[in-house]
Amino acid sequence: MNKNTLEKLVWSIAFPGFGQLLNGKYIKGIFLIFLEVIVNVQSNFNSAILSSFLGDISTSIEQVNFQWLLFYPCLYFFSMWDAIKDANKGRDTSPLLFLPFVFSAYFVTVGIMFSTKITIFGVLLGPIFLPMLFVIPGVVIGLLLRKILLLFRQ
Numbered sequence: 001m002n003k004n005t006l007e008k009l010v011w012s013i014a015f016p017g018f019g020q021l022l023n024g025k026y027i028k029g030i031f032l033i034f035l036e037v038i039v040n041v042q043s044n045f046n047s048a049i050l051s052s053f054l055g056d057i058s059t060s061i062e063q064v065n066f067q068w069l070l071f072y073p074c075l076y077f078f079s080m081w082d083a084i085k086d087a088n089k090g091r092d093t094s095p096l097l098f099l100p101f102v103f104s105a106y107f108v109t110v111g112i113m114f115s116t117k118i119t120i121f122g123v124l125l126g127p128i129f130l131p132m133l134f135v136i137p138g139v140v141i142g143l144l145l146r147k148i149l150l151l152f153r154q
Contacts, residue, residue: 019083
């Protein structure tokens with residue numbers, strides 16, 4: 001991944017839509033920013049993040065609107081993938097690059113759904129930290145599946 005592509009990915013991680021703005025895709029970028037703000041506000045995501053980082057998981061669970069929060073992973077990971085795709089100007093420099101992003105979105109969504117039930121070493125991680133942990137198997141499975149499919153493609 002070149003420096004230019006990495007820059008767009010990191011800006012998309014910081015805020016969905018920023019990578020698109022850097023790529024000159026202004027309408028798409030503004031639309032993604034608009035969607036991110038709506039989902040963020042409607043889900044009370046920032047309040048839940050604050051409570052979680054302060055160690056108050058039960059308040060985080062009470063604050064978050066799960067119906068809205070379930071939209072966030074797809075929006076977030078799509079924004080990252082799209083910024084990389086546009087940074088490469090549509091060239092297929094990395095076939096099946098979408099797989100780690102798609103599987104991360106799936107796993108984070110599942111992590112949100114089970115975030116009030118699953119404990120790790122007896123600790124309830126809640127709707128912020130458990131989904132963050134679920135990114136890891138999503139990326140690993142996506143990369144593994146991508147590697148397998150690319151072997152069969154050759």
